Amino acid sequence: MPSSLTGRNFISVLDFSADEIHAVLAAAQAVKADPAAFGETPLERKTLAMIFQKPSLRTRVSFEAGMTQMGGHAIYLGPTDISLGKRETTEDIALVLSRYVDVIMARVFGHHLVEELAASATVPVINALSDFEHPCQILADLQTVQERKGQLAGLQACYIGDGNNVAHSLMYGAARVGMHMRIITPEGYEPDSEVLKIASEVGSQTGANIEAVHSLEATEGADVLYTDVWASMGQEKEAEARKAIFADYRIDATTMERADDDAVILHCLPAHYGDEIDYATSRTPNSALFDQAENRLHAQKALVLLVSGCSR
Numbered sequence: 199m200p201s202s203l204t205g206r207n208f209i210s211v212l213d214f215s216a217d218e219i220h221a222v223l224a225a226a227q228a229v230k231a232d233p234a235a236f237g238e239t240p241l242e243r244k245t246l247a248m249i250f251q252k253p254s255l256r257t258r259v260s261f262e263a264g265m266t267q268m269g270g271h272a273i274y275l276g277p278t279d280i281s282l283g284k285r286e287t288t289e290d291i292a293l294v295l296s297r298y299v300d301v302i303m304a305r306v307f308g309h310h311l312v313e314e315l316a317a318s319a320t321v322p323v324i325n326a327l328s329d330f331e332h333p334c335q336i337l338a339d340l341q342t343v344q345e346r347k348g349q350l351a352g353l354q355a356c357y358i359g360d361g362n363n364v365a366h367s368l369m370y371g372a373a374r375v376g377m378h379m380r381i382i383t384p385e386g387y388e389p390d391s392e393v394l395k396i397a398s399e400v401g402s403q404t405g406a407n408i409e410a411v412h413s414l415e416a417t418e419g420a421d422v423l424y425t426d427v428w429a430s431m432g433q434e435k436e437a438e439a440r441k442a443i444f445a446d447y448r449i450d451a452t453t454m455e456r457a458d459d460d461a462v463i464l465h466c467l468p469a470h471y472g473d474e475i476d477y478a479t480s481r482t483p484n485s486a487l488f489d490q491a492e493n494r495l496h497a498q499k500a501l502v503l504l505v506s507g508c509s510r
């Protein structure tokens with residue numbers, strides 16, 4: 199197990215090299231196969247602070263349950279508890295929390311907030327979703343694809359929908375592990391151009407083509423199909439208008455006809471059935487939605503074990 203991850207932050211998928219991502223995935227599979235793979239209570243007396251500016255089911259429960267299962271403890275700090283960005287400086291929050299806990303995770307609106315926490319904290323900081331990235335999600339996604347397909351490198355993945363935080367982290371993750379990624383969006387909703395540039399550069403070193411296109415026919419032959427909500431947390435006011443703009447950018451029976459017969463369907467959840475994915479398609483054998491949700495638990499257990507240096 200590489201000791202290089204001890205003490206490290208995970209703000210962007212790109213913070214970890216390909217080898218480091220594979221190390222997390224291997225540890226995630228190990229704890230999934232045997233929850234005592236790193237000892238019965240490897241995080242005994244360790245505490246995780248969980249800062250949330252936004253709602254959560256999967257992220258909050260999987261991190262908290264994961265800490266409990268490993269003998270540690272998690273403290274939930276909701277939007278009104280510490281008022282990140284309002285009550286005191288982010289620097290002071292990071293410095294104070296660092297005196298109490300072993301790892302900090304944060305779900306924020308502005309990506310700068312999680313970067314500022316990481317810059318000032320003296321313990322590892324994990325991005326549990328920002329407006330720009332969702333790196334923990336992508337660890338679970340890669341684990342799920344690896345389980346279903348037995349490989350990552352060389353697969354063709356297609357993401358259909360909004361060029362959002364999840365799309366950005368998928369582009370970085372795919373680029374790192376050599377998986378081709380096509381982001382298919384309506385015009386005007388493309389992923390960030392700098393993310394595309396960087397992911398393409400990283401991909402050129404690993405053999406991954408990272409593209410952003412508009413044609414729905416680009417799902418032809420896809421091994422992995424991924425979608426996410428059309429309006430992310432914080433974009434609620436745009437939700438109605440986006441319904442019309444995104445109407446065709448969905449996973450349904452038509453999408454499945456174009457894709458490979460064994461294409462794996464992924465959605466980070468929460469889902470809006472009838473919008474970005476139809477319910478029937480989400481319940482076909484191709485769907486890995488709930489394996490993916492489960493893998494949040496295993497991937498994040500591995501992540502916390504490795505960054506806190508408790509993986510041996």
Ligand code: CP
Nearest residue numbers: 254255256257466467
């Ligand atoms: N996928 C995901 O992060 O879910 P939550 O918003 O429920 O945490």
Ligand code: NVA
Nearest residue numbers: 362426430431466467
């Ligand atoms: N893009 C979504 C992901 C939710 C897990 C959002 O930010 O709301």
